[in-house]
Amino acid sequence: MFSWLGTDDRRRKDPEVFQTVSEGLKKLYKTKLLPLEEHYKFHEFHSPALEDADFDNKPMVLLVGQYSTGKTTFIRYLLEQDFPGMRIGPEPTTDSFIAVMQGVVEGIVPGNALVVDPKKPFRKLNAFGNAFLNRFVCAQLPNPVLESISVIDTPGILSGEKQRISRGYDFAAVLEWFAERVDRIILLFDAHKLDISDEFSQVIKALKNHEDKMRVVLNKADQIETQQLMRVYGALMWSLGKIVNTPEVIRVYIGSFWSHPLLIPDNRKLFEAEEQDLFRDIQSLPRNAALRKLNDLIKRARLAKVHAYIISSLKKEMPSVFGKDNKKKELINNLGEIYARIEREHQISPGDFPNLRKMQDQLQAQDFSKFQPLKSKLLETVEDMLANDIAQLMVLVRQEESQRPTQMVKGGAFEGTLHGPFGHGYGEGAGEGIDDAEWVVARDKPMYDEIFYTLSPVDGKITGANAKKEMVRSKLPNTVLGKIWKLADIDKDGMLDDEEFALANHLIKVKLEGHELPNELPSHLLPPSKRKITE
Numbered sequence: 336m337f338s339w340l341g342t343d344d345r346r347r348k349d350p351e352v353f354q355t356v357s358e359g360l361k362k363l364y365k366t367k368l369l370p371l372e373e374h375y376k377f378h379e380f381h382s383p384a385l386e387d388a389d390f391d392n393k394p395m396v397l398l399v400g401q402y403s404t405g406k407t408t409f410i411r412y413l414l415e416q417d418f419p420g421m422r423i424g425p426e427p428t429t430d431s432f433i434a435v436m437q438g439v440v441e442g443i444v445p446g447n448a449l450v451v452d453p454k455k456p457f458r459k460l461n462a463f464g465n466a467f468l469n470r471f472v473c474a475q476l477p478n479p480v481l482e483s484i485s486v487i488d489t490p491g492i493l494s495g496e497k498q499r500i501s502r503g504y505d506f507a508a509v510l511e512w513f514a515e516r517v518d519r520i521i522l523l524f525d526a527h528k529l530d531i532s533d534e535f536s537q538v539i540k541a542l543k544n545h546e547d548k549m550r551v552v553l554n555k556a557d558q559i560e561t562q563q564l565m566r567v568y569g570a571l572m573w574s575l576g577k578i579v580n581t582p583e584v585i586r587v588y589i590g591s592f593w594s595h596p597l598l599i600p601d602n603r604k605l606f607e608a609e610e611q612d613l614f615r616d617i618q619s620l621p622r623n624a625a626l627r628k629l630n631d632l633i634k635r636a637r638l639a640k641v642h643a644y645i646i647s648s649l650k651k652e653m654p655s656v657f658g659k660d661n662k663k664k665e666l667i668n669n670l671g672e673i674y675a676r677i678e679r680e681h682q683i684s685p686g687d688f689p690n691l692r693k694m695q696d697q698l699q700a701q702d703f704s705k706f707q708p709l710k711s712k713l714l715e716t717v718e719d720m721l722a723n724d725i726a727q728l729m730v731l732v733r734q735e736e737s738q739r740p741t742q743m744v745k746g747g748a749f750e751g752t753l754h755g756p757f758g759h760g761y762g763e764g765a766g767e768g769i770d771d772a773e774w775v776v777a778r779d780k781p782m783y784d785e786i787f788y789t790l791s792p793v794d795g796k797i798t799g800a801n802a803k804k805e806m807v808r809s810k811l812p813n814t815v816l817g818k819i820w821k822l823a824d825i826d827k828d829g830m831l832d833d834e835e836f837a838l839a840n841h842l843i844k845v846k847l848e849g850h851e852l853p854n855e856l857p858s859h860l861l862p863p864s865k866r867k868i869t870e
Contacts, residue, residue: 364385368632380697382635393485394620398410399520405593418433430490433474439477441476442474450468460512482745483745514542518624524552526553540578544634549579550616557590557598571587643714645689649673670698765860767845779844780834787833796831806839819846820839
């Protein structure tokens with residue numbers, strides 16, 4: 336059990352005691368940030384109020400992509416199990432948002448029932464109306480993967496003539512709502528159709544400010560040749576560069592995420608490596624969940640502060656009696672100048688301000704006379720939360736991480752390559768010869784022995800200086816050669832005998848072939864004469 340005690344006696348008569356990070360976040364939000372949000376109508380402009388379920392829920396992964404890019408198949412691949420409501424086909428089959436979550440028995444919970452369940456983090460979706468709720472379900476099933484994460488499947492984003500048909504709800508706004516609450520956003524692309532439709536472009540722009548959560552998957556890459564794959568990858572990066580406005584290159588995983596044979600197996604090793612990287616990223620979500628929620632609360636607090644300054648500035652400029660309508664139009668048109676003034680007066684970064692055009696549109700329907708003037712006490716409370724409380728809570732996050740066992744997503748496709756000969760890199764690099772009865776280094780030992788006896792061995796060993804002369808010929812950096820030396824000098828006498836020298840050369844070959852060196856020498860690489868020493 337952990338305790339976090341408040342330090343400012345002037346603020347609190349009785350110090351707060353938080354048992355967990357989740358409890359601390361809930362308390363800080365309700366007592367310090369929520370009053371500011373309510374006072375300045377934050378929820379009407381930006382995001383609905385957070386609830387306990389938003390802080391308690393498991394990490395969520397949101398899948399977004401055009402129709403037939405393999406979103407539903409991707410979930411089926413991860414779970415290694417069908418889920419209720421699943422439909423897969425080349426046409427736009429998934430026409431609903433499906434929250435795939437852990438449940439005792441298989442079943443579907445419809446949207447209208449889902450948004451009244453206080454244990455689920457979806458209650459505020461009620462604001463999008465029946466047109467959306469009729470297209471929102473929760474698929475529950477017992478599955479080991481879902482014990483650690485939940486997955487949100489989305490309708491395929493339409494292209495061409497299809498996107499003219501109205502969905503009946505604000506699709507981009509719904510995705511933005513989910514983006515604020517999920518831990519990872521995966522954009523899926525089909526290697527055969529990279530065109531980014533107007534609706535998809537609008538969706539990606541709606542996900543702005545969540546680029547840190549975004550990953551891109553280039554799916555169905557086994558259906559094209561290597562040369563074409565290079566061109567497709569380049570075209571995808573070019574298209575994304577025009578829409579995702581970040582100085583960093585967004586991470587793209589290439590592969591074929593389904594359980595069928597590869598059509599063109601030329602890039603099998605690449606696909607395996609990319610899959611392992613993506614799986615590691617998803618598996619880390621439970622471990623980083625508390626930190627993500629803390630980060631999102633900080634982003635929300637910064638936006639709420641800026642929003643308060645904007646609303647109070649508009650209130651201050653409004654006349655008390657006559658000319659309210661004309662003044663309102665003038666203020667909306669000059670909102671950019673108000674942004675600039677607030678930025679100068681309060682030293683706020685331009686990146687903290689909401690989108691100018693969107694804010695202007697939202698202000699059209701507001702009654703400025705009902706806005707509140709600046710209330711310093713509310714802002715000071717949030718400032719204090721950001722400066723002191725959050726820093727204290729960060730300590731508790733680290734304590735919880737160190738005390739808990741490693742939290743990782745388990746089961747399903749995550750288990751398939753963990754153990755046995757189908758694990759990534761099994762039998763390659765330093766793992767070569769792991770199942771052989773003979774010492775794998777012995778194959779090339781005669782060649783290494785010839786070099787060894789030219790280095791003036793004394794009593795069957797060569798000095799470190801003589802070994803260095805030969806090892807530096809590999810042109811590997813000293814840091815790598817130093818690690819190889821530590822692994823090869825098994826008896827730690829500062830010299831190498833013929834077996835240790837052969838082992839050092841074998842590890843150099845492993846590194847030159849592009850594989851990573853092990854931190855500890857695997858048992859199958861131990862020279863036969865040294866195996867008793869290490870036992």
